[in-house]
Amino acid sequence: MPQTKAEIVSAKIQEEMKRVAPHAKVRVDFEGHNDDGADIYIYAPRKHTDMLASRAKKLRDSMVKGDQFLTIRILAEDIENMSEEAKKKYGITA
Numbered sequence: 001m002p003q004t005k006a007e008i009v010s011a012k013i014q015e016e017m018k019r020v021a022p023h024a025k026v027r028v029d030f031e032g033h034n035d036d037g038a039d040i041y042i043y044a045p046r047k048h049t050d051m052l053a054s055r056a057k058k059l060r061d062s063m064v065k066g067d068q069f070l071t072i073r074i075l076a077e078d079i080e081n082m083s084e085e086a087k088k089k090y091g092i093t094a
């Protein structure tokens with residue numbers, strides 16, 4: 001089954017985040033984009049959030065280099081500041 005470049009890049013980033021921090025929750029959203037982008041949400045404890053976000057951005061930059069039409073946004077949030085409703089909505093157990 002052919003995948004879009006956005007799906008391939010987001011799958012690689014998601015795989016890397018799970019390898020580095022298995023306790024982190026990674027969610028990919030293609031809703032706001034046609035086939036040319038994705039939003040990647042990383043939910044992790046505060047001490048890991050910045051490290052995971054910077055690693056994901058470096059990986060994104062290396063994979064998207066030269067493709068000016070592909071939009072991959074990395075959004076990281078620490079789970080300690082999330083409300084209980086948001087944790088239930090995204091299936092986060094902390």
